[in-house]
Amino acid sequence: MGIVWLIIVGAAAGFLATRFMNLRLGTLQTIGVGIGGALIGALVLRFLLALTGMLAGLVGAVLGAMLLLWIIKAVMDR
Template identity: 45%
Template sequence: MGFIWYIIIGILAGYLAGRIMKGGGFGLIVNLIVGIIGGVLGGWIFGLFGLAAIGFWGSLVTSVVGAIVLLWLISFLQPKK
């Protein structure tokens, strides 16, 4: 059951990160995928600082931070039109 919660939190985090990053979102489906990947990235980033997520809210914050960083990196690496 834990794996399903990680996916749900990642999807919610991708949605929130897309809303926070105005102009940095790439559509609903891509933002959801970014949220799932961002959860892993956020966990890694927080681990570097010795922080750990506890509970639903901690996992959500970690995933949103990771998704925002990932969306920023993607938008930074995309060629400007």
């Protein structure tokens, strides 16, 4: 079922992409472009999500360290 779904989504994506770009391709080329575009898009999206996740981790770590320093300062000022 996965391959059939990939071909259906690839055909739809290729059809839409060729219409948006004002190109006329054959059916197999349109499906191939759609499947290739889906693979490239998935890789780019995974990369961006991973990068965003790492950045969010860094921001969280900095905020956590700042909170810890604030607590230490509050305790030492007593």
